[in-house]
Amino acid sequence: MQELYNKIKKYSLEDVLKIEESDRQFIALKELSCSINNIDLYLFLIIANSIICYQLSGKWEDYWEEFSHYFSKKEISFNSLIDELANFVSNSKNNKRFVDTKIKRINKLKDFCLDFEWKSKFYYENMTLLRDDLSKIMNQKKDAKTITFSVKMFWYWARNVFPFVSYPRDISIPIDSRLINLFEKYKWDYSDINLFYKDLSEKIWIPSLHFDALVWVNYDKLIND
Numbered sequence: 001m002q003e004l005y006n007k008i009k010k011y012s013l014e015d016v017l018k019i020e021e022s023d024r025q026f027i028a029l030k031e032l033s034c035s036i037n038n039i040d041l042y043l044f045l046i047i048a049n050s051i052i053c054y055q056l057s058g059k060w061e062d063y064w065e066e067f068s069h070y071f072s073k074k075e076i077s078f079n080s081l082i083d084e085l086a087n088f089v090s091n092s093k094n095n096k097r098f099v100d101t102k103i104k105r106i107n108k109l110k111d112f113c114l115d116f117e118w119k120s121k122f123y124y125e126n127m128t129l130l131r132d133d134l135s136k137i138m139n140q141k142k143d144a145k146t147i148t149f150s151v152k153m154f155w156y157w158a159r160n161v162f163p164f165v166s167y168p169r170d171i172s173i174p175i176d177s178r179l180i181n182l183f184e185k186y187k188w189d190y191s192d193i194n195l196f197y198k199d200l201s202e203k204i205w206i207p208s209l210h211f212d213a214l215v216w217v218n219y220d221k222l223i224n225d
Contacts, residue, residue: 001199008222009204013205013210016211022217023213026156030157032072040117041081045085046157047150047153050154052085078116081113086106124155127151134147134150134151143172145174148171173194173212180193
């Protein structure tokens with residue numbers, strides 16, 4: 001771990017926030033925000049889309065840009081959101097795999113969707129609770145990739161609406177192939193990948209979910225050096 005720490009210790013939280021704002025996923029959300037005035041509705045749409053963001057057939061950034069473009073032309077409500085998202089994924093160019101399974105996942109959110117109005121600020125201030133509620137609804141572990149990724153993407157736009165708070169330190173980083181590769185290279189005597197990234201984030205004093213953007217930008221250098 002020390003070797004990886006030495007390569008990233010120069011970064012501050014402020015540096016990472018700037019990196020996040022250059023993420024094409026963040027930019028796609030920014031562009032879509034101009035078309036949806038109801039912030040609770042918009043933030044729930046982000047959560048619901050994040051829940052089906054796995055095994056994509058295209059690049060993640062391309063998928064979120066496709067998502068942004070599609071919903072910028074739609075008028076949605078809490079009553080229509082789930083059905084409209086199901087329609088979107090049924091015809092998505094970048095999310096063609098396991099479509100039936102993903103629609104079932106979306107439908108699990110119906111009751112939560114109707115109960116979400118006026119709660120986005122509460123969940124922003126209590127993101128650990130948002131993670132826990134999503135974990136129960138989806139019947140997944142709290143550190144499951146789509147659960148923690150949903151919290152990450154929810155925060156991506158909520159940070160622009162409400163007074164700033166950073167990600168909670170007790171929410172795990174969404175484990176993907178990049179993180180697995182870095183873990184295999186730098187794990188030293190660690191056997192638990194989540195513990196490895198938890199300890200590393202504490203060492204650099206940047207919450208794990210913020211650390212994800214840092215890895216994304218520097219991955220090639222970190223894995224090849």
